[in-house]
Amino acid sequence: xxxxxxxxxxxxxxxxxxxxxxxVQRRYAVLRLRQLFVPTARHVRMAEGIDMLMRAGYEGRDPxxxxxxxxxxxxxxxxxxxxxxxxxxxxxxxxGCGFLIGAPGMGKTQTVEQAxxxxxxxxxxxxLPAQVSWLKLECxxxxxxxxxCFQFFDELSRLVGKSDYTALFMHRRAGEDxxxxxMALAANFHGLGLLVIDEIQHIGRVAGEEHQMMSFLTQLTxxxxxxxxxxxxxxxxxxxxxxxxxxxxxVGPACxxxxxLTRGSEWQSCLTxxxxxxxxxxxxxxxxxxxDIFFEExxxxxxxxxxxxxxxxxxxxxxxxxxxxxxxxxxPNFVRGVARTDFAPVRPMVKALNTGDPAKxxxxxxLHSFERNYWANxxxxxxPSQIPVTATSTDLNHAADAEATGGLQMIISxxxxxxxxxxxxxxxxxxxxxxxxxxDDNPFAFFAAAKDILRKAKRPKRPSAKLDVxxxxxxxxxxxxEIAATKGLTPLEAISEAGLAGIWPExxx
Numbered sequence: 001x002x003x004x005x006x007x008x009x010x011x012x013x014x015x016x017x018x019x020x021x022x023x024v025q026r027r028y029a030v031l032r033l034r035q036l037f038v039p040t041a042r043h044v045r046m047a048e049g050i051d052m053l054m055r056a057g058y059e060g061r062d063p064x065x066x067x068x069x070x071x072x073x074x075x076x077x078x079x080x081x082x083x084x085x086x087x088x089x090x091x092x093x094x095x096g097c098g099f100l101i102g103a104p105g106m107g108k109t110q111t112v113e114q115a116x117x118x119x120x121x122x123x124x125x126x127x128l129p130a131q132v133s134w135l136k137l138e139c140x141x142x143x144x145x146x147x148x149c150f151q152f153f154d155e156l157s158r159l160v161g162k163s164d165y166t167a168l169f170m171h172r173r174a175g176e177d178x179x180x181x182x183m184a185l186a187a188n189f190h191g192l193g194l195l196v197i198d199e200i201q202h203i204g205r206v207a208g209e210e211h212q213m214m215s216f217l218t219q220l221t222x223x224x225x226x227x228x229x230x231x232x233x234x235x236x237x238x239x240x241x242x243x244x245x246x247x248x249x250x251v252g253p254a255c256x257x258x259x260x261l262t263r264g265s266e267w268q269s270c271l272t273x274x275x276x277x278x279x280x281x282x283x284x285x286x287x288x289x290x291x292d293i294f295f296e297e298x299x300x301x302x303x304x305x306x307x308x309x310x311x312x313x314x315x316x317x318x319x320x321x322x323x324x325x326x327x328x329x330x331x332p333n334f335v336r337g338v339a340r341t342d343f344a345p346v347r348p349m350v351k352a353l354n355t356g357d358p359a360k361x362x363x364x365x366x367l368h369s370f371e372r373n374y375w376a377n378x379x380x381x382x383x384p385s386q387i388p389v390t391a392t393s394t395d396l397n398h399a400a401d402a403e404a405t406g407g408l409q410m411i412i413s414x415x416x417x418x419x420x421x422x423x424x425x426x427x428x429x430x431x432x433x434x435x436x437x438x439x440d441d442n443p444f445a446f447f448a449a450a451k452d453i454l455r456k457a458k459r460p461k462r463p464s465a466k467l468d469v470x471x472x473x474x475x476x477x478x479x480x481x482e483i484a485a486t487k488g489l490t491p492l493e494a495i496s497e498a499g500l501a502g503i504w505p506e507x508x509x
Contacts, residue, residue, distance in 0.1 A: 102258025
């Protein structure tokens with residue numbers, strides 16, 4: 001278990017000597033926290049369950065044995081006859097199936113990816129087809145079956161590099177049953193050990209396709225004859241429970257439901273480890289009040305706790321750089337203020353977590369939109385080169401309740417519509433807040449102050465250099481127009497006087 005924990009863990013570099021670095025270098029150092037992953041007992045158990053699932057799935061699938069070739073022939077024959085394919089010999093009980101369901105931001109995808117990295121994905125075998133130990137897909141946004149099949153063949157072709165399965169199998173007229181048979185044929189040929197399908201909460205987004213997609217996934221686990229691991233948020237739990245065959249399989253070593261951490265020893269341990277990564281000049285000790293505030297503002301979501309800690313340090317460093325008198329101590333009120341500013345889109349979800357309302361919590365499928373908004377905000381504090389910003393300007397306006405669409409969001413949206421860059425916007429916000437104005441108390445006064453700063457910051461137009469008319473050619477239009485002004489002529493009369501009137505038909509009349 002300790003070896004699995006070491007394999008899963010990811011601890012970025014940190015040294016106390018870095019506290020003396022300039023502000024900008026320390027802000028970039030704070031971004032190392034994106035690499036931090038502290039495995040807990042649930043992560044270790046899941047990684048071990050994945051290992052069990054893969055090893056059990058390879059029983060009876062030796063590619064050097066005669067059973068391998070016999071299995072391929074049966075799959076090919078079943079594809080021609082459109083008959084159900086039999087399972088591999090030695091797997092009469094059916095392939096294993098795993099489920100990892102949990103609240104967004106609990107490290108589900110990261111745990112699976114960290115666990116899979118311990119296995120070589122492509123293995124070249126002498127005299128045998130290349131073995132693919134695992135393949136990870138993401139369920140399409142609209143839950144399309146064809147898109148999932150296309151992704152499978154495309155990813156397999158990319159890994160193997162010798163066969164274009166997409167062109168071979170993804171015909172326009174190919175039906176879902178035929179595609180499923182072809183997936184089983186390709187998976188068995190390359191000895192696929194585990195198929196991971198992430199983001200399965202996207203199932204059912206298109207009306208009427210929920211049952212169809214769940215049936216397809218159920219048949220897929222039967223037809224492939226290999227283990228399949230499904231990963232998704234709590235919103236998919238009801239779909240699984242309504243499908244009897246899937247619910248029956250959601251029990252085993254690689255099956256778990258991850259709820260947010262409670263305010264206990266596990267949360268304290270995670271936050272204590274996180275707190276060691278500080279780049280402020282003055283170290284701040286972690287006390288019970290800060291532990292409670294981080295829990296209240298993140299609802300026990302590990303990913304949100306890391307992001308809040310990043311945002312707090314970045315804003316402290318930015319403030320102290322702008323104001324030499326400002327300190328860099330992490331105070332409870334400052335943490336709450338940063339959470340109100342940068343965590344507005346997820347506050348409804350945090351409220352649902354704190355109140356323990358499962359119905360409200362199930363509405364929040366993922367944190368992708370918040371991720372884009374959050375890193376767009378951090379871009380203004382650090383710079384674009386180190387931040388994976390994929391947000392559009394309008395993403396900041398996607399809010400789930402009135403609090404998220406309050407004064408601050410209204411001001412940000414309006415300034416963005418006027419073409420102001422995000423880095424300038426957040427600089428303005430910090431300047432105006434330093435003057436004592438609150439965007440939620442009086443958004444109109446706050447916006448007026450922002451416009452006033454922008455107006456004063458506009459550079460006056462440089463006076464244009466005076467044109468030396470005498471140095472111009474006698475037939476230069478600029479010289480002719482200048483002569484017309486001094487003689488009281490119209491430009492056309494001056495041009496005609498210079499003998500250039502023939503170029504305009506109306507001038508000759």
